[in-house]
Amino acid sequence: xxxxxxxxxxxxxxxxxxxxxxxxxxxxxxxxxxxxxxxxxxxxxxxxxxxxxxxxxxxxxxxxxxxxxxxxxxxxxxxxxxxxxxxxxxxxxxxxxxxxxxxxxxxxxxxxxxxxxxxxxxxxxxxxxxxxxxxxxxxxxxxxxxxxxxxxxxxxxxxxxxxxxxxxxxxxxxxxxxxxxxxxxxxxxxxxxxxxxxxxxxxxxxxxxxxxxxxxxxxxxxxxxxxxxxxxxxxxxxxxxxxxxxxxxxxxxxxxxxxxxxxxxxxxxxxxxxxxxxxxxxxxxxxxxxxxxxxxxxxxxxxxxxxxxxxxxxxxxxxxxxxxxxxxxxxxx
Amino acid sequence: xxxxxxxxxxxxxxxxxxxxxxxxxxxxxxxxxxxxxxxxxxxxxxxxxxxxxxxxxxxxxxxxxxxxxxxxxxxxxxxxxxxxxxxxxxxxxxxxxxxxxxxxxxxxxxxxxxxxxxxxxxxxxxxxxxxxxxxxxxxxxxxxxxxxxxxxxxxxxxxxxxxxxxxxxxxxxxxxxxxxxxxxxxxxxxxxxxxxxxxxxxxxxxxxxxxxxxxxxxxxxxxxxxxxxxxxxxxxxxxxxxxxxxxxxxxxxxxxxxxxxxxxxxxxxxxxxxxxxxxxxxxxxxxxxxxxxxxxxxxxxxxxxxxxxxxxxxxxxxxxxxxxxxxxxxxxx
Numbered sequence: 001x002x003x004x005x006x007x008x009x010x011x012x013x014x015x016x017x018x019x020x021x022x023x024x025x026x027x028x029x030x031x032x033x034x035x036x037x038x039x040x041x042x043x044x045x046x047x048x049x050x051x052x053x054x055x056x057x058x059x060x061x062x063x064x065x066x067x068x069x070x071x072x073x074x075x076x077x078x079x080x081x082x083x084x085x086x087x088x089x090x091x092x093x094x095x096x097x098x099x100x101x102x103x104x105x106x107x108x109x110x111x112x113x114x115x116x117x118x119x120x121x122x123x124x125x126x127x128x129x130x131x132x133x134x135x136x137x138x139x140x141x142x143x144x145x146x147x148x149x150x151x152x153x154x155x156x157x158x159x160x161x162x163x164x165x166x167x168x169x170x171x172x173x174x175x176x177x178x179x180x181x182x183x184x185x186x187x188x189x190x191x192x193x194x195x196x197x198x199x200x201x202x203x204x205x206x207x208x209x210x211x212x213x214x215x216x217x218x219x220x221x222x223x224x225x226x227x228x229x230x231x232x233x234x235x236x237x238x239x240x241x242x243x244x245x246x247x248x249x250x251x252x253x254x255x256x257x258x259x260x261x262x263x264x265x266x267x268x269x270x271x272x273x274x275x276x277x278x279x280x281x282x283x284x285x286x287x288x289x290x291x292x293x294x295x296x297x298x299x300x301x302x303x304x305x306x307x308x309x310x311x312x313x314x315x316x317x318x319x320x321x322x323x324x325x326x327x328x329x330x331x332x333x
Numbered sequence: 334x335x336x337x338x339x340x341x342x343x344x345x346x347x348x349x350x351x352x353x354x355x356x357x358x359x360x361x362x363x364x365x366x367x368x369x370x371x372x373x374x375x376x377x378x379x380x381x382x383x384x385x386x387x388x389x390x391x392x393x394x395x396x397x398x399x400x401x402x403x404x405x406x407x408x409x410x411x412x413x414x415x416x417x418x419x420x421x422x423x424x425x426x427x428x429x430x431x432x433x434x435x436x437x438x439x440x441x442x443x444x445x446x447x448x449x450x451x452x453x454x455x456x457x458x459x460x461x462x463x464x465x466x467x468x469x470x471x472x473x474x475x476x477x478x479x480x481x482x483x484x485x486x487x488x489x490x491x492x493x494x495x496x497x498x499x500x501x502x503x504x505x506x507x508x509x510x511x512x513x514x515x516x517x518x519x520x521x522x523x524x525x526x527x528x529x530x531x532x533x534x535x536x537x538x539x540x541x542x543x544x545x546x547x548x549x550x551x552x553x554x555x556x557x558x559x560x561x562x563x564x565x566x567x568x569x570x571x572x573x574x575x576x577x578x579x580x581x582x583x584x585x586x587x588x589x590x591x592x593x594x595x596x597x598x599x600x601x602x603x604x605x606x607x608x609x610x611x612x613x614x615x616x617x618x619x620x621x622x623x624x625x626x627x628x629x630x631x632x633x634x635x636x637x638x639x640x641x642x643x644x645x646x647x648x649x650x651x652x653x654x655x656x657x658x659x660x661x662x663x664x665x666x
Binding site: 143146147178180186187188189191210211212213214215216225226227228230231232234235236237238239240242243246247250251253254256257259260261262263264266267268270271 | 476479480511513519520521522524543544545546547548549558559560561563564565567568569570571572573575576579580583584586587589590592593594595596597599600601603604
């Protein structure tokens with residue numbers, strides 16, 4: 001019970017950066033970690049580091065999930081992959097957490113199909129922390145449910161509030177509804193209905209938040225359907241990376257700009273760190289019966305270390321139980 | 334007939350920048366422009382410039398649309414506003430064009446309710462040109478219809494293709510569907526259905542385009558529902574302006590960064606111009622019986638001048654008639 005499972009083979013930098021993150025985590029937190037994946041490859045990485053050998057255990061798996069793999073197929077066919085075995089471990093050990101930088105689709109499918117939902121939860125939601133002026137803002141759903149009902153969105157807000165209170169230490173998380181205008185009657189039918197439900201939800205609902213305000217919003221939790229959330233997530237990533245790469249080529253254009261770039265290096269570094277997802281750890285799949293944390297596919301050891309830390313807090317704060325209690329409380333009202 | 338009407342009172346910089354844009358436009362294009370708005374204020378601005386006085390006519394209006402005004406209310410109550418009178422001019426003169434930097438909501442409501450739709454068009458769509466690597470990409474709908482059907486989206490693609498061919502000189506416009514994955518079965522029900530319809534539409538459909546790829550997409554036309562389009566539009570604006578202002582404060586942080594900033598000035602200016610909406614003119618409201626062009630609310634004279642130029646091309650190329658012909662052609666298939 002209370003185990004920590006790590007997908008040693010998921011993400012662009014596996015297994016090297018994943019193994020390094022695990023070593024750093026066991027050294028800092030003195031908790032035992034189970035790494036799933038190719039035993040030989042993981043062992044080879046482990047020889048590079050100093051750590052208490054009792055704290056890292058390898059669970060050998062023989063198959064590898066590729067990014068092109070159809071998610072549902074992974075679950076049915078690649079039963080001895082680090083991803084599938086890792087998720088299944090949570091079935092034996094419901095207080096365990098599983099952290100993976102592998103395929104989002106496969107993790108979603110696996111989490112939902114293999115673990116099932118917390119009783120009373122209509123749909124699980126993938127939740128990410130966006131950088132914002134005041135610190136992380138949770139945005140959900142970012143892709144687990146392309147079609148949503150208003151009642152799902154209210155549950156998303158409730159689950160993320162529990163998470164924000166416990167994992168991000170925000171006493172009374174403010175909830176905003178992503179929308180195309182600030183007035184209550186704005187948006188499509190789904191969003192008008194959700195607005196009305198959120199108003200009487202008992203959550204600290206601050207109203208509609210337009211997408212232009214996300215980064216400067218006062219909200220700690222922003223809810224939307226999974227289609228809209230995925231559009232927001234990928235547009236944010238695409239646009240930031242396009243702007244940064246354009247800036248980089250502008251800096252290389254002439255001798256003059258290169259000199260300017262050298263002088264600006266520290267300021268630009270600090271500027272870029274504002275937009276660094278690595279600080280924020282992973283994205284929890286809230287609502288399934290298990291602690292499933294998705295780390296960014298391009299995670300380096302620092303990003304993955306933060307995702308592990310997040311998984312440990314998720315476990316220590318009994319997020320699953322708290323979500324479950326909150327649902328029961330709601331249903332009794 | 335074939336008149337050009339300009340809302341002299343709309344936008345953050347009215348009437349001064351609007352009037353300047355009109356003067357520049359009549360000097361360059363030798364076409365007559367009717368400016369609607371407060372006669373005294375407009376006259377005062379006009380005294381600053383040299384131009385052929387026969388080419389600018391003022392149509393006095395006594396009321397002003399405020400940004401806080403409820404759009405439907407504007408149409409009913411502010412009947413002598415530059416916005417409402419301007420739209421109504423197109424009823425008398427269906428080959429006229431009206432260009433406004435005023436309230437988007439009021440322009441949408443006015444265009445739709447006062448002018449009505451081109452026969453066969455189910456819904457009009459607000460269309461913007463996004464900066465992209467290969468030049469402007471048309472994105473629609475960005476806010477006229479929060480709830481859409483698949484058939485609307487196919488018509489949006491068709492209208493924007495006509496517009497791209499004629500106004501942007503793109504011979505065979507490539508159409509992409511905004512979505513949360515590239516495979517045909519991705520997205521919510523609306524998008525799956527739209528994908529199937531676009532495939533047999535006869536348009537040059539290149540498939541789904543994820544939001545992270547918008548700026549580097551090969552598509553000339555990107556379609557989505559008005560809720561999603563508005564989210565994309567405002568997130569793009571919000572994020573770019575946040576990144577640029579963060580960059581600006583990074584440059585001011587120390588003496589060293591200030592010096593670097595001075596050296597980088599030309600490169601940064603060029604970098605920023607890549608993201609400059611001013612080059613791209615206005616957003617046509619496609620599908621209504623009239624040439625309605627929405628300029629950005631913060632348009633300066635250069636941006637508004639480009640919107641006027643766009644209105645003139647819209648008129649000269651008979652976009653309304655061409656959309657109408659295309660619809661008839663479709664219905665006969």
